Amino acid sequence: MPKYRVLQLISTLERAGAQSLLLDLCRNLDSRTFDVTIAYLRGEADILSSKDASLQVVDLSDDGRLSPFALPRVISLLRNHSLIHTHLVHASIVGLIAAKFARTGGVVYTRHHADPPRPRWDYRLESKLARSADAMIAVSEATLGDILRTGADPERVRVISNAIDVERFADTRASSSPQDWQTGDGPRIGTIARLEPQKSLGTLIEAFAIVLGSFPGATLEIVGEGRERKDLESLAERTGIEKRVRFLGSVPSEDIPTQLSRWDVFALTSVREPFGIVVAEAMAAGVPVAVSDVGGMREVVRNEVTGLTFTVDSPTEAPSNAACSILRLLNDRDLRSRLCSAALAEVRERFDMKVCAARHADLYRDLLLPDS
Numbered sequence: 001m002p003k004y005r006v007l008q009l010i011s012t013l014e015r016a017g018a019q020s021l022l023l024d025l026c027r028n029l030d031s032r033t034f035d036v037t038i039a040y041l042r043g044e045a046d047i048l049s050s051k052d053a054s055l056q057v058v059d060l061s062d063d064g065r066l067s068p069f070a071l072p073r074v075i076s077l078l079r080n081h082s083l084i085h086t087h088l089v090h091a092s093i094v095g096l097i098a099a100k101f102a103r104t105g106g107v108v109y110t111r112h113h114a115d116p117p118r119p120r121w122d123y124r125l126e127s128k129l130a131r132s133a134d135a136m137i138a139v140s141e142a143t144l145g146d147i148l149r150t151g152a153d154p155e156r157v158r159v160i161s162n163a164i165d166v167e168r169f170a171d172t173r174a175s176s177s178p179q180d181w182q183t184g185d186g187p188r189i190g191t192i193a194r195l196e197p198q199k200s201l202g203t204l205i206e207a208f209a210i211v212l213g214s215f216p217g218a219t220l221e222i223v224g225e226g227r228e229r230k231d232l233e234s235l236a237e238r239t240g241i242e243k244r245v246r247f248l249g250s251v252p253s254e255d256i257p258t259q260l261s262r263w264d265v266f267a268l269t270s271v272r273e274p275f276g277i278v279v280a281e282a283m284a285a286g287v288p289v290a291v292s293d294v295g296g297m298r299e300v301v302r303n304e305v306t307g308l309t310f311t312v313d314s315p316t317e318a319p320s321n322a323a324c325s326i327l328r329l330l331n332d333r334d335l336r337s338r339l340c341s342a343a344l345a346e347v348r349e350r351f352d353m354k355v356c357a358a359r360h361a362d363l364y365r366d367l368l369l370p371d372s
Contacts, residue, residue, distance in 0.1 A: 028357035106367035140296030163356035186217025190263035195226030206319035283343035
């Protein structure tokens with residue numbers, strides 16, 4: 001069987017959901033069939049770990065900044081590749097234009113984001129260019145709706161749900177939290193998210209203030225960095241709970257399973273979410289989840305079956321809605337145990353990376369060997 005060279009082009013390799021997905025995908029593609037190169041446009045490749053030493057990674061930036069020569073550099077790379085697969089907005093703009101110049105044999109575009117309420121010019125340009133791809137991938141049914149609303153050809157779109165390496169969490173899988181939190185140390189609630197507006201972490205901090213009324217020894221741990229960190233720290237201070245809220249910054253990807261296993265509840269309060277990879281990771285780690293009922297998270301978490309969901313439609317009611325779900329989990333060990341067991345079975349069946357990688361491989365073959 002011939003070996004095919006695939007260029008995976010992404011905007012950055014900083015720690016975030018789409019980057020984690022891409023690395024897991026590349027680790028699981030059959031190296032006997034696909035020779036994969038990952039190229040990124042800007043920033044530092046801080047998501048890479050020692051186990052990625054065998055991956056071919058190309059930095060197309062100028063000292064971390066987006067290069068004015070990004071387009072010709074991608075065109076040059078494509079001369080030695082059979083297929084390009086683009087990820088995230090700016091990489092998709094550059095990659096899809098480059099593919100036209102290089103007349104690449106196969107062009108795949110993945111939409112990782114949920115549409116913002118008022119898309120910027122770059123989102124609009126990305127959507128227009130994506131219609132020229134040979135195949136478009138939606139990472140959830142919610143994202144599929146976003147793609148189709150741009151006028152894309154439904155025949156070119158496939159839903160391949162985001163996925164995770166489930167067994168990566170086996171050794172650190174959490175128990176069902178047997179502590180009596182009314183005495184001794186309080187429970188730990190945690191989240192992993194970019195500190196950006198769409199994650200609505202202010203809602204989580206306000207919800208945690210309500211939780212402290214029942215569990216005064218509780219701790220909220222927030223993993224991630226972003227533009228809103230100072231504002232969120234100020235909110236915790238104004239609320240008078242700054243001593244119970246810990247901002248942990250970024251955590252190396254290899255430490256995520258251990259971090260998740262330390263928490264008694266995982267919570268996410270996003271107002272937009274195309275999928276929610278970290279939610280699936282929490283489920284794989286055996287942590288009960290309470291998440292907002294938005295976007296692709298509706299497909300990851302089935303309310304009352306694999307976790308609890310709450311509405312965030314009203315900014316004034318969202319904190320109390322989130323707090324109610326978190327408190328239900330903290331107060332009911334049997335509920336935690338039941339949800340965690342169902343959640344683990346769900347991610348194994350629906351969101352395992354081996355299945356996701358096999359579907360990507362089938363798509364690549366369909367494009368490169370259309371008559372096979």
